[in-house]
Amino acid sequence: MDWRIGVIGTGAIGKEHIDRITNKLSGGKITALTDVNPENAKSAASLCGARIEHSDKDVINAPDVDGILVASWGSAHASSVLAAIGAGKPVFCEKPLATTAGDCKKIVDAEMNRGKKLVQVGFMRRYDRGYLQVKEILDGGKIGKPLMLHCTHRNMSVGENYTTDMAVTDTAIHEIDCLHWLINEQYVSAQVLFPRATKYCHPKLRDPQFMILTTESGITIDIEVFVNCQFGYDIECEVCCEDGVVKMPEPAFPTLRYKAARSVAMETDWKCRFADAYDVEIQDWINAAKEGKVKGPTAWDGYLAAVTADALVKAQGSGRVEPITTGPCPDFYK
Ligand code: NAI
Ligand code: ISE
Numbered sequence: 001m002d003w004r005i006g007v008i009g010t011g012a013i014g015k016e017h018i019d020r021i022t023n024k025l026s027g028g029k030i031t032a033l034t035d036v037n038p039e040n041a042k043s044a045a046s047l048c049g050a051r052i053e054h055s056d057k058d059v060i061n062a063p064d065v066d067g068i069l070v071a072s073w074g075s076a077h078a079s080s081v082l083a084a085i086g087a088g089k090p091v092f093c094e095k096p097l098a099t100t101a102g103d104c105k106k107i108v109d110a111e112m113n114r115g116k117k118l119v120q121v122g123f124m125r126r127y128d129r130g131y132l133q134v135k136e137i138l139d140g141g142k143i144g145k146p147l148m149l150h151c152t153h154r155n156m157s158v159g160e161n162y163t164t165d166m167a168v169t170d171t172a173i174h175e176i177d178c179l180h181w182l183i184n185e186q187y188v189s190a191q192v193l194f195p196r197a198t199k200y201c202h203p204k205l206r207d208p209q210f211m212i213l214t215t216e217s218g219i220t221i222d223i224e225v226f227v228n229c230q231f232g233y234d235i236e237c238e239v240c241c242e243d244g245v246v247k248m249p250e251p252a253f254p255t256l257r258y259k260a261a262r263s264v265a266m267e268t269d270w271k272c273r274f275a276d277a278y279d280v281e282i283q284d285w286i287n288a289a290k291e292g293k294v295k296g297p298t299a300w301d302g303y304l305a306a307v308t309a310d311a312l313v314k315a316q317g318s319g320r321v322e323p324i325t326t327g328p329c330p331d332f333y334k
C-alpha cells in the first residue's frame with residue numbers, strides 16, 4: 001500500500017517533489033496539501049489529485065496522512081516540524097531546518113523527548129553521485145589527509161528579496177552541511193570576505209562573497225558564493241590532499257564543435273543539476289519511513305548547519321574570524 005504524504009508549501013520545490021512522488025518514484029502518494037497562497041495549492045493539487053487543507057496543522061493531523069513533507073519558506077519550517085513531531089509523524093523538511101540555531105535546537109529537543117527519530121532534513125547533496133564519488137576516494141585514504149577545499153556555488157541570478165545573509169542561510173547552507181560530512185570533521189571558525197560587488201546585484205545585496213571555514217585539524221575551506229553570475233548554475237568542489245587532488249565531476253554534456261568553436265553546455269538551475277539527487281533522497285525517505293525508520297540527514301545535522309550559518313552571518317557583519325561552537329553530538333543521533 002502507498003505511504004500517504006501531506007505536503008506543506010507547494011511553490012517551486014514543493015511542486016518538484018509532488019511531481020517526482022506522483023510520476024517518478026514508487027511507494028508514496030500525496031493525499032493532502034496546503035499553501036498560504038491558494039493559487040499555488042490549486043495548481044499543485046491538479047498535479048497529483050490531492051485534497052487541499054486549510055492549514056499545516058490540518059495536513060499534519062489528517063488521518064489519511066502518514067508522513068509530512070515541508071517545503072514552505074524557511075521561517076515557517078520550525079512550527080510545522082514541531083507539530084509533526086508532536087503528532088508522532090515522520091517529517092521531511094527542506095533546508096534550512098529552521099532559520100535560527102535556537103529553533104533547530106527546539107526541534108532536536110522535541111525529537112529526543114519523543115524518543116524516536118522522525119525528522120529528515122533536505123540536504124540532498126549527500127545523495128548526489130558526484131559528491132559520493134569524492135567521499136569514497138577521501139574515505140579510502142589513498143590520497144592522504146585533506147588539507148584544503150575549494151568550492152563554488154554560483155546561481156545565474158536572484159530576485160530582489162534575496163538578501164546578503166541569504167548567501168549563507170539559503171545558498172551556502174548546502175556546502176555547510178555537505179563539506180563537513182565529506183571530510184568527517186567539524187568546523188571551528190568562520191570568516192567572510194566581500195570582493196568587488198557585481199554590477200548585476202541590487203543595491204542591498206553584497207554579491208559575490210568569499211567564505212572561509214576552518215576545521216578541528218586545520219583544514220581550510222573556501223566557498224565562493226556568487227548568486228548573479230549570469231552564465232549558469234555552477235557547483236564545484238575540489239579537495240586538495242597530501243598525495244593528490246580530487247575534483248567533483250561536472251554534469252555530462254556533449255562537446256559541440258561548431259563555427260570554429262568548441263563548447264560544452266552547462267546546467268542553469270538546481271532543479272536539473274540535482275534532479276537525480278532529489279529523486280534518490282525522496283525515495284530513500286519513503287522507503288525508510290515505510291519500515292518505520294528515518295535514515296537521511298538528521299535534525300542534529302540541521303542544528304549543526306544553523307550554528308555554522310549563524311557564525312558566518314556574524315562574520316559578514318564583524319569582518320572578523322568568528323568561532324563556531326556546537327557541543328558534542330547526543331548519543332541519540334550517533
Ligand atoms: P517558493 O517561494 O517557490 O515556495 C514556497 C511556498 O511555501 C510558497 O508557495 C508559499 O506560499 C508557501 N508557504 C510559505 N509559508 C507557508 C506556510 N506557513 N504554510 C503553507 N505554505 C507556506 O520557495 P521554494 O524555492 O520552493 O523554497 C521552499 C523551501 O525549499 C525553502 O526552505 C528553500 O530554501 C528550499 N529549497 C531547497 C532547495 C534544495 O536544493 N534542496 C532548492 C530550492 C528551495
Ligand atoms: C535555493 O534555495 C537552493 O537551495 C539551491 O540549491 C541554491 O543553489 C540556491 O542558491 C538557493 O537559493
